[in-house]
Structure formats: structure tokens, C-alpha cells
Amino acid sequence: MILKKPQSGKIRRIIVVSEVYYPDEQGTAYYITGLAEGLAEHYQLTVFCGYPAVTARGRKVLARETINGVRVERSHGTTFNKDKLLLRLINLGSLSLFIFFKLLISVRKDDIVIVVNGPHPLPYLARLVCFFHNARCILRIDDVYPEVFIATGIIPEKSIIARCIRYINTLLFRGMDRVVVLGRDMKALAEKATKNGANHIEIIHNWGDVDTVLPKDKAINPLLAQLGLKDRFVISCAGNMGRVQAIETMFGAINRIKNNADIHFVFVGSGSKRPWMEREIRTKKLLNVTLVDQRPRSDQINFLNACDLALASLIRGMAGAGVPSRMYNVMAAGKPLIAIAEEESELSRVVREEQIGWVVEPDNPEKLANVILEAYMKKEVLHNMGKRARIAAEQKYSRGKIIQDYRGLLQSLDC
Numbered sequence: 001m002i003l004k005k006p007q008s009g010k011i012r013r014i015i016v017v018s019e020v021y022y023p024d025e026q027g028t029a030y031y032i033t034g035l036a037e038g039l040a041e042h043y044q045l046t047v048f049c050g051y052p053a054v055t056a057r058g059r060k061v062l063a064r065e066t067i068n069g070v071r072v073e074r075s076h077g078t079t080f081n082k083d084k085l086l087l088r089l090i091n092l093g094s095l096s097l098f099i100f101f102k103l104l105i106s107v108r109k110d111d112i113v114i115v116v117n118g119p120h121p122l123p124y125l126a127r128l129v130c131f132f133h134n135a136r137c138i139l140r141i142d143d144v145y146p147e148v149f150i151a152t153g154i155i156p157e158k159s160i161i162a163r164c165i166r167y168i169n170t171l172l173f174r175g176m177d178r179v180v181v182l183g184r185d186m187k188a189l190a191e192k193a194t195k196n197g198a199n200h201i202e203i204i205h206n207w208g209d210v211d212t213v214l215p216k217d218k219a220i221n222p223l224l225a226q227l228g229l230k231d232r233f234v235i236s237c238a239g240n241m242g243r244v245q246a247i248e249t250m251f252g253a254i255n256r257i258k259n260n261a262d263i264h265f266v267f268v269g270s271g272s273k274r275p276w277m278e279r280e281i282r283t284k285k286l287l288n289v290t291l292v293d294q295r296p297r298s299d300q301i302n303f304l305n306a307c308d309l310a311l312a313s314l315i316r317g318m319a320g321a322g323v324p325s326r327m328y329n330v331m332a333a334g335k336p337l338i339a340i341a342e343e344e345s346e347l348s349r350v351v352r353e354e355q356i357g358w359v360v361e362p363d364n365p366e367k368l369a370n371v372i373l374e375a376y377m378k379k380e381v382l383h384n385m386g387k388r389a390r391i392a393a394e395q396k397y398s399r400g401k402i403i404q405d406y407r408g409l410l411q412s413l414d415c
Helices: 028-040 085-106 121-135 146-151 160-174 184-194 221-228 247-256 275-281 297-303 326-330 346-354 365-376 379-396 400-409
Strands: 014-017 045-050 064-067 068-075 110-114 134-138 178-181 201-203 231-237 263-268 290-292 309-313 338-339 357-360
Touching: 014 028, 014 085, 028 110, 028 400, 045 085, 068 085, 068 134, 085 121, 110 121, 110 338, 121 134, 121 160, 134 160, 146 160, 160 184, 178 184, 184 201, 184 346, 221 275, 221 290, 247 275, 247 309, 247 365, 275 290, 275 365, 309 326, 326 338, 326 346, 326 379, 338 346, 346 357, 346 379
Parallel strands: 014 045, 014 110, 045 068, 110 134, 134 178, 178 201, 231 263, 231 309, 263 290, 309 338, 338 357
Antiparallel strands: 064 068
8 A cells, every 4th residue: 555645734844764874974874964964054954863883883972962953863773793684684673663663753744754765664664654644755765675685695686575675665665755866777776666657756966075075186195105105006996895896896807907016906995895805915916905994084085085096886786776975075086987887877877978987897807907907008088087077076966066956855845
């Protein structure tokens, strides 16, 4: 059964529901925090979320506090080992239930609830609360499930679990007042999920920090000076090194050109594939690779500028299931990109349309190695690509523009 939309009326408050929020800094937490604080300049805004569980795990925070104009209400869930998938799902389920009960007594008629999807039941519970209270509900999709699970090999594509998730997603997407996706490939996947009519699905991208991440001369980069790489042609990959990143394709290319002493690769970050990367470096004697531990976002201007060329990637099967938002800050730093992704992905489309780099399909390390060698010989081309990347970030992917897009979305619901 599809829940009907409430009648229009005056909107009193905006409520954001997310598993993660500040002081966590990883992708979703960072963007939801920026979104909430941007909207709080114009609306009364409350966030319901969990306690820090990723980059700020263990940090002491208040259950209720106001941060930069946003009222934050935190809930506890179970704290089993999150590296075990089943235990992580139990954690997410318990957190979702606690937030659900808070929403039941907090949401009022004509509120707008923005809920972030994930491998948890929060969107379904939030939609149910909105139905009971005659409130409106916007679903923001950061990653599409079960496609992420299928691409990473967690569940088979034709499994009963996959079919069940797709079925309830169809009901969820249809029942939302609006669905926000991060790219054109994701919109196509969401439209397919609704099966009939999708005029309530809108694309609103994530943003690049164009005010704080600026192009800087590589010759004065402190990270490269620390690593002794100022005189090398440096290719960097910054961010999560997890299941959905095409790390194996990168290392296949790295191994092919390891005898070129002038080309060096720098990886900044952490993730589930980091131990595998360390083993590859040891066993294959990859002297052309340096791994750097995860750095705070406040240091982005340094580690994103520590290269001549950047890499961004998604494994095969992830087109439409996710958009690597790190690319927007790479663009803000004025760096050209090699997109390792399927042709129809938002990542590949942006790189081609803005003419800021190359696109290589996943699982083709030989082509990636050839593209890297081509880029190495075209310094002036790289310079011009970097300039175009910065212009595109300023004009299309700034935080101010994205907040305006969300305000337009809210106004379309009579806010």
C-alpha cells in the first residue's frame, strides 16, 4: 500500500534524520551537517541522529545541543563490532528504533522531514511517522541499495534478499513527497525502481568546498615536501579505500609502470582495502607508492593539492548506486581527474562534459597505465584541465548553489 501525501499547508519546521552527523566528518555526516547548517539560516531546523561512530568515534558529545543554529538530538544504539556486517546491521536497526520513537513524539503536522537513506530502516520509519502526523517527507539517497550490496558481492543479484529490498524500495520511493538523488545515473536507477511515474525525483549534487579548497602551487606543498616527492610526477587518490573503490584496477596499473621512477602514487585515507594495499606494496615491491593516513578535512587544501593528477573510482556495478563526492573537492583544488568508472556513471559524465580528464572502465589496468603515461607527457593539457575543473566547481558545485537548490525544493512543498 502506498502512503498518500498530506494536504498542503504552512510548514513550521524542517527535521533532518540521519544515522551520522557532526562531529563525524566522513562523506554523509559532512554533507548532512553542511546542509542542515545552511538551511538553518532560513528555517527552524532540528537533526535527529546517532552518536559519533566513524571519524569521531568515542568523542564525548551532548545528547541535546544547538550547533550553528541547528538543534541536534542524538540517540544511542547498540555498539557491536561495526566491521562485521550482521552486527553493524543490528547497530543500525537499534539506532533506527530509538530515533523512530523520538520522531513519533516530536514531528508535528506540516513539518518537513528530510531523511537520509542507508542500509537501515530509518527512511521507512520516518515515512510512517510523517503519514501519522500529516507531515511531508523527502528522501535523500546517498547510496542505492541493494545495488551497493550486489556490486560488492555481499548478496547475489537475483537473491530473495535483493528482490525484497527492491520491492520495499519501490513502495518507499513512490510514497515520498520528493526523492533527492546525487546524479543522473542515480536518478535513472530511482526512476526504474518506481516503475511508474517519477516526476518527484530531483537531482541535487553534493558540493565542493570552493571557499576553503583553493588551487595551490605543488612546489610549496607541505605534504610533498614531507614525503620528498616535490620533484616527481605525483598521482593521488584521497578518501575512502573501501569495497566500492576500484583499488585493484589502480594497483594493476601501478605495477605496470613501477619502473618509471619519475611517477609516484600517493594514497591518503583509510578503508577496508587498506590492508590489501599494504600487502601488495610489500609483495610486489612497489616503491612508487606511498600510503598516508587519513587526514582531517581542515587539511584538504594541502593533501588535495599534493599531486599533478587525481584518481576517483567506483567498481563495476556501482553506476547509479553512488557518486564519489570527493571529485568536487578535487575540482575545487583545480586538479585534473582520471575517472575509473563505468561510462554512464555521474563521475564519468562530469569528467567528460567539463573536459577535465580521462575516463577508464573498471577492471582495465592496462588502459589505466597507458592513460597515466599519456597524461605524464601532456603537462600543458593537464594545466588547462585543472583550470576548467576549478571553474566548474565554482559555477556548478559550490555549497551556496546547492543550498539554494534545496531551498527551491522546500519552496516547491509550500515551505
